[in-house]
Amino acid sequence: MADARIFQDLKADHDRHRAMLKELAAANYADRAELFEALRIEISAHAAAEEESLYATMLANPDLRDEARHSVSEHKEIDDFFGELAELDPKSAEWTAKFKEMRHRYEHHIDEEEEEMFPSAAEKLSGEEEQRLAKIFERRKPRELERAEEEEPGDTRE
Secondary structure, three states: OOHHHHHHHHHHHHHHHHHHHHHHOOHHHHHHHHOOOHHHHHHHHHHHHHHHHHHHHHHOOOOHHHHHHHHHHHHHHHHHHHHHHHHHOOOHHHHHHHHHHHHHHHHHHHHHHHHEEEEEEEEHHHHHHHHHHHHHHHHHHHHHHHHHHOOOOOOOOO
């Protein structure tokens, strides 16, 4: 995988998300709602900051555009899962099944980013672009965390 700071930042978030997903999967029913909300906020903020930094640059590059579009659509899919999970009882079998499906899709998404998209982007982006993207991501992520805390779960885009 690429060694640039932007990719290191994104991979560090992915590792944190994997740990949060594992913790939530093993949690007792009483802790699920709180752990789910923390996960939703973290992933939502990560996705927004990633879209505003790396994806925005990739969308402007014809060689990287298709990968970025694919990943944006997967972000929307995960947001939709968050909306569905928020409406279910965390103690229900239906919630457990939906969470497992969401976890599988999200882990597939981040694996795909790390194994395919990041190396592809690293080949096409200059060192200066990668530094600029890291700065944008690192500046946006805290703002997006605040925003995600205030928003309702689920993607409201049409």
